[in-house]
Amino acid sequence: MAFVVGLTGGIASGKTTVANLFHHHFSIDMVDADVVARQVVEPDTPGLAAIVDHFGAEILLPDGRLNRARLRERIFSHPAEKQWLNQLLHPLIRQKMIDDLRCVQSAYALLVVPLLVENQLQSLCDRVLVVDVDEQTQIERTMRRDGVEETQVKAILQSQASRRERLAIANDVIKNNATDQDLLLQVTNLHQKYLAMSQQNR
Numbered sequence: 001m002a003f004v005v006g007l008t009g010g011i012a013s014g015k016t017t018v019a020n021l022f023h024h025h026f027s028i029d030m031v032d033a034d035v036v037a038r039q040v041v042e043p044d045t046p047g048l049a050a051i052v053d054h055f056g057a058e059i060l061l062p063d064g065r066l067n068r069a070r071l072r073e074r075i076f077s078h079p080a081e082k083q084w085l086n087q088l089l090h091p092l093i094r095q096k097m098i099d100d101l102r103c104v105q106s107a108y109a110l111l112v113v114p115l116l117v118e119n120q121l122q123s124l125c126d127r128v129l130v131v132d133v134d135e136q137t138q139i140e141r142t143m144r145r146d147g148v149e150e151t152q153v154k155a156i157l158q159s160q161a162s163r164r165e166r167l168a169i170a171n172d173v174i175k176n177n178a179t180d181q182d183l184l185l186q187v188t189n190l191h192q193k194y195l196a197m198s199q200q201n202r
């Protein structure tokens, strides 16, 4: 498998922005946990079949895709159902991420995982890169991007790992505060470092 750099950060920290810089400037391939999480419940997957077995066919939209809003309703305030779903999905997501990482052709791979710390996925990574940003910037960028209220963003921040918890497992940090935005320079320096590391690892 390629050398794997896990890329994580809180809501609106800039993970997608950073991953796109690695991809567009240096052709580094990425595996995105959010994309994988949707793929494992697409029609004709064992994941979706298990969900239908458990919740019944009313969990599907008329076209056969998963009705996410209904699923959210069914697990909201039902910890046992939520746990059942996580126990089904987490191994499926983990396995597909591993399979996709095996297909990566670039010198190293970026594994973009918003909840890397929360779901303890560091074990899949050779290196953890955290996009770090202060909370006020996170709140402002989320409100602007998603058109949501401040209280809603604060609730999401509360539900995620703290900045300190994330930094505690970071091998590398990209700072994306309003004041230090030279993202491409930070990405370029890290790219050189990861290239050297991935070559040593061969």
Ligand code: ATP
Pocket (backbone or CB within 6 Å): 009, 010, 011, 012, 013, 014, 015, 016, 017, 018, 114, 141, 142, 145, 176, 177, 181, 183
């Ligand atoms: P999420 O996990 O919430 O989807 P993310 O960590 O992938 O978010 P992005 O989508 O990359 O974060 O960035 C969040 C928002 O902040 C976007 O609207 C993006 O354009 C903006 N943004 C990111 N970095 C900067 C920056 N350095 N300066 C200004 N705006 C930025």
